[in-house]
Amino acid sequence: MTLEIFSFGFMQRALVSGIAIAILCSVVGLFLVLRRYSLFGDAVAHSSFGGIAAGLLLGIYPMWTAYVVSLVSALVITRIKQKFDISGEASVAILLSSGIAIGLILISFAGGFNVDILSFLFGSILLVSVEDTVLILSLTGIILIIILLLYRELIYSTFNEEQAKVSGVPVEKINYLIVFIAGITVVTSIQLVGILLISALFVIPNITAIMYGRSFKQTSLLSIAFAVSSVIVGIFVSYLFNITPSGTIVLFSITIFGVTIGFKSMGFLEGSKINKKKLFLSNHFI
Amino acid sequence: MKVVEIKNLTVEYPGVRALDNVSFSIEQNDFLGIIGPNGAGKSTLFACMLGLHTQYSGSINFFGEDIRVSKKYLADLGYVPQKPIFEKNFPATVREIVKMGLRRNGNEKRVDEVLQDVWIHEISHKRIGQLSGGQQQRVFIAKALVRDPKILILDEPVTGIDTQSTDLFYGILSELNKKQNITIIWASHDLDAVNKLANKVACLDRTLFFHGISNEFFSNDELVKKYSESSMQKHMHHHIES
Numbered sequence: 001m002t003l004e005i006f007s008f009g010f011m012q013r014a015l016v017s018g019i020a021i022a023i024l025c026s027v028v029g030l031f032l033v034l035r036r037y038s039l040f041g042d043a044v045a046h047s048s049f050g051g052i053a054a055g056l057l058l059g060i061y062p063m064w065t066a067y068v069v070s071l072v073s074a075l076v077i078t079r080i081k082q083k084f085d086i087s088g089e090a091s092v093a094i095l096l097s098s099g100i101a102i103g104l105i106l107i108s109f110a111g112g113f114n115v116d117i118l119s120f121l122f123g124s125i126l127l128v129s130v131e132d133t134v135l136i137l138s139l140t141g142i143i144l145i146i147i148l149l150l151y152r153e154l155i156y157s158t159f160n161e162e163q164a165k166v167s168g169v170p171v172e173k174i175n176y177l178i179v180f181i182a183g184i185t186v187v188t189s190i191q192l193v194g195i196l197l198i199s200a201l202f203v204i205p206n207i208t209a210i211m212y213g214r215s216f217k218q219t220s221l222l223s224i225a226f227a228v229s230s231v232i233v234g235i236f237v238s239y240l241f242n243i244t245p246s247g248t249i250v251l252f253s254i255t256i257f258g259v260t261i262g263f264k265s266m267g268f269l270e271g272s273k274i275n276k277k278k279l280f281l282s283n284h285f286i
Numbered sequence: 287m288k289v290v291e292i293k294n295l296t297v298e299y300p301g302v303r304a305l306d307n308v309s310f311s312i313e314q315n316d317f318l319g320i321i322g323p324n325g326a327g328k329s330t331l332f333a334c335m336l337g338l339h340t341q342y343s344g345s346i347n348f349f350g351e352d353i354r355v356s357k358k359y360l361a362d363l364g365y366v367p368q369k370p371i372f373e374k375n376f377p378a379t380v381r382e383i384v385k386m387g388l389r390r391n392g393n394e395k396r397v398d399e400v401l402q403d404v405w406i407h408e409i410s411h412k413r414i415g416q417l418s419g420g421q422q423q424r425v426f427i428a429k430a431l432v433r434d435p436k437i438l439i440l441d442e443p444v445t446g447i448d449t450q451s452t453d454l455f456y457g458i459l460s461e462l463n464k465k466q467n468i469t470i471i472w473a474s475h476d477l478d479a480v481n482k483l484a485n486k487v488a489c490l491d492r493t494l495f496f497h498g499i500s501n502e503f504f505s506n507d508e509l510v511k512k513y514s515e516s517s518m519q520k521h522m523h524h525h526i527e528s
Contacts, residue, residue: 152385155378159376159386165337166365167360167386168357168360209377215378215379216379218377219377
């Protein structure tokens, strides 16, 4: 029963796409979380709602319109934020509400909600096609290569913009690049967990990993491990119990976070590493 | 040989002139202490020199080139800020932070060398947020040094740091200037330290009222008194306002 799920084509595609999206979200999300831009993913996802609605109304593949609308709105809001000195949270709120507002109006024109819209809102990883899987894998590969090539510039400008600027890092261009990459990642990930839960993939594995990791690389790898295991377990459990994969994935991710918080409050995580001695003693004597 | 030349630098913020017609130059291998009370314009001067503030009149030349024309000078510059602002839980080790300063094709062996030079090789595996203020400042000086700068700019780098760490920090600065021939431009409130370490002094209070040999400033009672009075007035004003 348990192993037969791997024999289904839709399950193979769901697992491959899900793992790729998990890696992408955790890597890109770490930069967003450390830049105090945690809700950016949420805002871009909500703005993509307008794009999806436009695509459905115009009869264009909704993911393409979602990519265009999300990227344009993310870049515009970043420009407005820089030019008019609007705070990050306020710009996120503007992006979030305008996307939903436009989407709702377009849906009204189209005659109301339907199954397509709901699958974008709540995710539909079990429905990804071969073409979707190829697109997800390609975008993941391209984005990870860009991040590896510009690793120093990305981490330096995330750590301290002023110092990075003085060291010759083109900080403004890097900021736009982050927003661009995050925009593509969000829309690509919508199929996994849907618009409403997208920020969970960006934020929760990273917040958890930051509590364990000592170095940036270690934190990044841990975040990937948490996100990937959440996706695999989520898809597996959702199949076994016939429940929604998106909710299961996010709940498993929250469970790892909850256990980590528990470890931390009991003092097992001191100085951002596992206090092995304390853990050993508690296993044996408590 | 002049490595920095500042001519008629004037910076205006709404309702206040932060720097007024400041002109001076810095020779290669100088150890220049820039002193001045709070609000004297030291940080504004540095922001202009580092290319972070570009709304000024006058000119700033590094290695004979106007910094508004070319940014090449940044490659030969190391900068240690007053109190580096970063996310407290930023997951990066001391080694990773120092490595950020490395040039694109820089040799990673240089990271180990500078970690040794500033006495932080034993804590290179620790997270930056776990260190004391003094240790963090040494990490930032290592990050500045790893790119082998010709000029090191430090903006009141020992503010809020204990005496022992401060002495160690000053010792490192002196070595860098004397043994590695790095030109040092250092803003400080600590007149005694400037007297001991710097060979040149620039005294700033929006306008430059002294620039020259350190001994000339400190042996001139009238100048020191003028500085102290100005500093005290600013301090009192600041105290009353707050």
